Amino acid sequence: MASSTPPLSSQYSSNLLQLPLHSPQFRLILAGISLSQSKCGRVSLQQKSSDPLLRPIAAKEVGIRCFATEGESAGEVIVSKDEDDEVNGQDFSDGSAGSQRIPASGDSLSLGIREPVYEVVEVRSNGIVSTRKINRRHLLKSGGLRPRDIRSVDPSLWLTNSMPSLMVREYAILLNLGSLRAIAMQERVYIFNYNRKGGKAFIDTLLPRLNPKNMNGGPSMPFVLEVVEAALHSRIQRLENRLMDLEPRVQALLEVLPNRLTADILEELRISKQTLVELGSRAGALKQMLLDILEDTHEIRRICVMGRNCTLMKNDEMECSVPLEKEIAEEEEEEIEMLLENYLQRCESCHGQAERLLDSAKEMEDSIAVNLSSRRLEVSRVELLLQVGTFCVGIGALVAGIFGMNLRSYLEEHVFAFWLTTAGIFVGAVVGFFLMYSYLRKRKIL
Template sequence: MTQLSPNILLRCTILDSSGSIKTISGVFKKSELCSHHGLEPRDLRKIDSRVPNLVPTILARRSGILINILHIRAMVKSDAVLLFDSYSTADTHLHSAFVYNLEYNLRLNTSSLPYEFRALESILASVLEALRSELSWLRIVVDDLLEALEDDIDREKLRMLLQISRKLNGFLSRSRGVKGSVTEVLESDEDMALMYLTDAKLGRPRTKSSDLEELELLLESFEKQVEEVIAEIEQIYANVNNTQEIVELILDSNRNKLLTLDLGTSIMTLGVSAATLFVGLFGMNLTSHLEEHVHAFYIMSVIAYIMAAVVTVGGLRLLARMRRIGLSVDGSHASVDQTHPRKPDSRLVSHARAWWWRENQFRAMQREQLQQGLSMPERRTVSGDPLDPAELNAGPSPHAQPGVAAPRTPPKEPAR
């Protein structure tokens, strides 16, 4: 038999309408479940624990609600809940707590919610508890690891940081998948109307135009709580990414220091080699007429030391200059700009001054016209006339003396 065969066996636990466990890990054929509950084989494929399915889904059908989220694979009906065994679930304590809470909520009949919504609320609460418990564990592990990285950076801690980063990425994907499954149901009024199983059983089925506020509030509350989990895990993931970037910067800085040390050693070796070359010239079996000089040895030794020092100091200064890093593209241009700041263009300055002079002259002419004995209509006409472009274009006279106003043109008589 293949996994898609209708005769495949499934294990499930059934809870009745009163919340009591009717069957514990019962073995049923897929064909029997489909015929008894009015499902298609493709519907059970989503909640089959032996078929890998990483995308959380909430499917609304006329006979029930199929839920596949994290560790829960269930089918909710109007008077029963089928919990399919998840063989991949490692946390048996979490699953046991979920079954206990589900029994308690189904038995507690004080809530105004119908049977299927109480079961759905218990399932979503268990999913949220699983997300929060994993989030708490990841938060503790990340905080300890980041504190350890502040003291010392070694290979083992970097490997743990990589593993934690992968876990955070996977957890973030699962959380977004859970939120997406709920959002998909909220965006479909037809699916939410099908989830009112009790009303459909009583002969008053809901439609997409009916009042769906009860279920909408339930799903929106769960969606907001999952959003809080996603926001917190995104913050933790951002802290891990920032730490990784800082660690990379520190490692790059240490690598640069090692390279600088290597270059410094090479430069000093070059200086000693230059002095050795100079001294080696006198080691040849050739006559230099300095063999019998009294102070020749001391003079040549001083020259050799000076040559070694000059080559070494010059190379180190060149290395220090090359290591100097700035934000500008070209450091030479930046230094020139700082030494000689750029002066404003003289043409722009003269143009601005000419415009300012013309503006002041025009304003003074308007004030003098208003001070004369003009009537109110004439004043409004003079003050309301736009600035003449010819007056704006006319610059100050080159022969004008400072402090002496330019001759004014007589005002035009207003049109009658």
């Protein structure tokens, strides 16, 4: 009897079932396994009581591999059957078993890459501020974005996305203004790098705009436009403040430098010039971004139809289900253009002032270079004159050395020979010096 009836556990131990995690078939199989094990126990007890030579066969552990297909994530969970009929200590009756062990991204699981998690500050339209951690997939779903959109505001890619940008998508606006990186939606805005100066200045500018006490009963702008205006205002105001702090220092250096050429002043001029170059490049990049947006009416209209039952046709015409929404969208389009033009003028003024100060610093640097060159030329002329004089005196020393040798020339017997030789050496040195000087002046070397 024992040889004809194989144990039921051997029929399931080598099978791997691929079923949805929350399907009724999966629960039915688990119930069948439990029932089969209980039957095996009863049959073995009956056999033991009837035949003492037969022993009960212990059921082996059954391993079932299930692939979850819920949502967009395709993870893998291993369910083990132990002696107490408990599956990893989790209850499958609520339909959420194994959700903590299923990775959020099937691509991350297959590639072995950990999905990035961003720590952001969330500012809601009612002014509530909170810090939260959000993963990449949830951010893509909540904003209707694509992975390449996230790369434009990803703080970890600051080397590749350093240029300012304002990208408009169907449900979100992505802002990249240097140290300020944010994603604005209908009811909230996520701020990356909130501890940096750009993020702090943006939050300080945005929160007063969301306070109902500051509305003064006037019509309020949409939340997305408030975010865009606060971002542009905080960015341009930071550039203007830096320029206002730098301008007096540069003016003072320009007044002092012609008369005082010290190493400290020249180093301060170099640092100021480097700061002006940085300010000019940032203001110029921001100005170019605003110009590109103003020239692209399609992007402006995409901002206007955001959050409304409106669509843009191929000819950039707006079609709304409610005529009133179309009128409001057209009015907002004019407001957005005026808003961008206003900040474009401020940015252009800041860029022009930085360029003027930089040109003044460059002119002063050129003047200093000319002054130093003239001084070096004077030093070279004096050095050349000294070399000519040394050459002439060296010729006289040669004559003196010739007469100083212990050779008989019979001139030493006459007294006048000493004075004649000395006078000849001096006269020859002076004549040779003037001849060399006139030659150098004629060749325009001196």
